[in-house]
Amino acid sequence: MYPAKFENLIAAFRRLPGVGMKTAERYAFEALNWDEETRKEVERSLQQISEIHTCRICGNLCDEDECEYCKDPNRTDHLICIVQSPKDLQALESAGVFNGKYHVLNGTINMAKGVLPSDLNIDTLIQRINENIDEVILATEPTVDGETTALYLTKLLQGKVKVTRLANGIPMGGHLDYSDARTLQRAFQGRTNAQSE
Amino acid sequence: MYPAKFENLIAAFRRLPGVGMKTAERYAFEALNWDEETRKEVERSLQQISEIHTCRICGNLCDEDECEYCKDPNRTDHLICIVQSPKDLQALESAGVFNGKYHVLNGTINMAKGVLPSDLNIDTLIQRINENIDEVILATEPTVDGETTALYLTKLLQGKVKVTRLANGIPMGGHLDYSDARTLQRAFQGRTNAQSE
Numbered sequence: 001m002y003p004a005k006f007e008n009l010i011a012a013f014r015r016l017p018g019v020g021m022k023t024a025e026r027y028a029f030e031a032l033n034w035d036e037e038t039r040k041e042v043e044r045s046l047q048q049i050s051e052i053h054t055c056r057i058c059g060n061l062c063d064e065d066e067c068e069y070c071k072d073p074n075r076t077d078h079l080i081c082i083v084q085s086p087k088d089l090q091a092l093e094s095a096g097v098f099n100g101k102y103h104v105l106n107g108t109i110n111m112a113k114g115v116l117p118s119d120l121n122i123d124t125l126i127q128r129i130n131e132n133i134d135e136v137i138l139a140t141e142p143t144v145d146g147e148t149t150a151l152y153l154t155k156l157l158q159g160k161v162k163v164t165r166l167a168n169g170i171p172m173g174g175h176l177d178y179s180d181a182r183t184l185q186r187a188f189q190g191r192t193n194a195q196s197e
Numbered sequence: 198m199y200p201a202k203f204e205n206l207i208a209a210f211r212r213l214p215g216v217g218m219k220t221a222e223r224y225a226f227e228a229l230n231w232d233e234e235t236r237k238e239v240e241r242s243l244q245q246i247s248e249i250h251t252c253r254i255c256g257n258l259c260d261e262d263e264c265e266y267c268k269d270p271n272r273t274d275h276l277i278c279i280v281q282s283p284k285d286l287q288a289l290e291s292a293g294v295f296n297g298k299y300h301v302l303n304g305t306i307n308m309a310k311g312v313l314p315s316d317l318n319i320d321t322l323i324q325r326i327n328e329n330i331d332e333v334i335l336a337t338e339p340t341v342d343g344e345t346t347a348l349y350l351t352k353l354l355q356g357k358v359k360v361t362r363l364a365n366g367i368p369m370g371g372h373l374d375y376s377d378a379r380t381l382q383r384a385f386q387g388r389t390n391a392q393s394e
Contacts (some may be wrong), residue, residue, distance in 0.1 A: 001287050003260040005245040015235060016210075016224045025284065027213045031246055031257075038212060039246060045209035046240050048202045050229055061229075062202040086198035087222065090198050 006032075057128070059104035059121035061086045069093075069102055076100045078134040082125070082153065084108055084141060092139065100137075103128065108145035109152055117152055126156075135162045140185075142168050202225055203229075254325070256301035256318035258283045266290075266299055273297045275331040279322070279350065281338060289336065297334075300325065305342035306349055314349055323353075332359045339365050339383075 003008070009031060013024035034042070054060065055067035062068070069075060079100030083089045089102050105120045111159075129136070136157055140146035150165055157163045168186035170179050179187075201205070206228060207265050210221035231239070251257065252264035259265070266272060266286075276297030280286045302317045326333070333354055337343035347362055354360045365383035367376050376384075 001290065002283065003249060003258050003264075005242075005249050005260055006258050008238075008242040009247060009249075012239040013213075015227075015231070015239065017227045018223075026215075029282075029284070030212075030214045031243070032249060034212070034246070036247075039243065041205075042209040042212065043240060045202075045205040046228070046236065046243065049231070049236060050204060052200060052202050052206075052229060061200050061203050063202055083201075085203075085226075086199065086306050087226070093198065 003075075054104075054106070056123075057124070058102050059106055059124065060089055060102060074099075077132060079137065080125075080128065080133060080135075081137045081139050083139045084146060084149070088139065090143070098137075100110050104142070105149065108140060108143075108146050108149040110148075120149070122156075124152075129157065133161050135164060138163065138165045217257060251301075251303070251318075254321070255284055255299050256303055257299060257320065271296075274329060276326065276334065277322075277330060277332075278336050279335045280336045281343060281346070285336065285338070295334075302337070302346065305337060305340075305346040307342050307345075317346070319350075319353075322350075325337050326354065330358050335362045336359065 001007075001161070006028060008117050009028040010021075010024045010091075013019055013027040015030075015090070019027070027169075031039075031042075051063070053062055053064070054065070055062045055070055056065050056196045057070040058067060060067040060069065077101060079098075081092065081100055082099050082103045082105060083092065084105055084107065086104055089104060092098050092102075103125050105122065105125075107115055107120050109115055109117055122188060136153075138150045154163050167190050168183065169190055170176065170183060170187050176184070181188075198204075198318055203225060206225040207218075207221045208227075210224040211218070213221075216224070228236070228239075235381070250259055250261070252259045252267055253262050254267040255264060257264040257266065273296060277300050278289065278294075278295050278297055279300045279302060280289065281302050281304065283301055286301060289295050289299075300318070300322050302319065302322075304312055304317050306312055306314055306317070333350075335347045335350060337346045339349075351360050351362075364387050365380065366387055367373065367380060367384050373381065
């Protein structure tokens with residue numbers, strides 16, 4: 001309906017996740033109003049996608065061969081925290097709750113979608129496990145896929161290294177009456193001794 | 198937090214309207230998974246933005262000098278329908294309710310945002326008004342800005358040509374108890390003789 005080049009632009013935006021016709025149209029009209037400089041900048045960002053690498057050691061996103069966390073001498077080498085994605089890694093980093101090294105799987109096992117363990121960044125993980133590693137912390141999400149992956153990795157690593165899993169339970173500030181049954185079940189299973197101070 | 202090139206990519210997506218940090222991140226991860234071909238295609242679409250023109254006659258988007266509607270000999274030359282944007286033009290075209298020519302203002306008067314009549318595509322409209330034009334139909338939206346623009350154009354064109362405005366009222370399939378007071382007021386003002394067949 002629109003001129004071909006404008007339709008192409010809409011089609012380009014429709015490739016983004018969750019973007020339908022109306023939103024793509026809105027984006028295209030916005031893009032049409034970008035000044036020369038902005039347009040060049042956006043183009044350059046897209047061109048640079050092919051230059052974004054994954055860390056040789058942990059699989060995290062990086063500009064170079066090794067990521068900033070793997071290179072950081074101030075982080076302990078004895079702990080490895082396994083996450084599904086760079087996004088989850090950033091969530092943990094933002095919270096400032098972990099000072100060891102990471103390992104990014106870049107996905108989860110999902111038989112229905114045909115994602116097998118061999119599709120994940122697991123080979124390099126095995127290579128990292130040595131007598132220097134005290135503990136591997138599984139931080140995959142508590143979803144069906146994340147749990148499946150955690151189970152697989154537990155079986156794979158058991159006997160080689162201590163394997164732990166992040167606790168599940170009622171989130172801080174959360175309400176019991178808004179929590180689902182499985183969360184409450186986990187909260188009971190994982191109950192700890194009450195602290196008096 | 199992410200590598201610089203990935204942050205650039207997120208920043209590029211954040212330039213889209215209504216896109217915050219989380220959505221931009223999601224788009225960037227999707228873009229990272231695009232294959233070479235898709236990436237090239239998206240890049241090309243963006244590069245072509247500068248080749249999208251506005252029609253010399255009506256201001257609609259077009260690939261060439263004149264748009265398909267202005268060039269179409271099957272459309273009547275005696276009616277001009279004035280719309281705010283190419284999007285609104287497409288809405289009317291999709292409904293198939295008008296077979297005259299269009300004029301696209303590419304905006305509305307908005308004093309608060311500093312959009313003056315001189316910023317709109319009005320000069321070329323004046324040039325189009327001649328004895329050949331029977332009627333100009335104002336199809337700007339019934340919002341504050343659209344109404345202001347319609348009022349301005351009515352004053353500007355009155356005496357030169359017949360000027361009409363699209364009817365306001367209860368939308369088809371709409372409910373009275375869900376209609377706002379101004380819509381009901383307009384529906385009363387614009388009431389027509391009941392048709393017996």
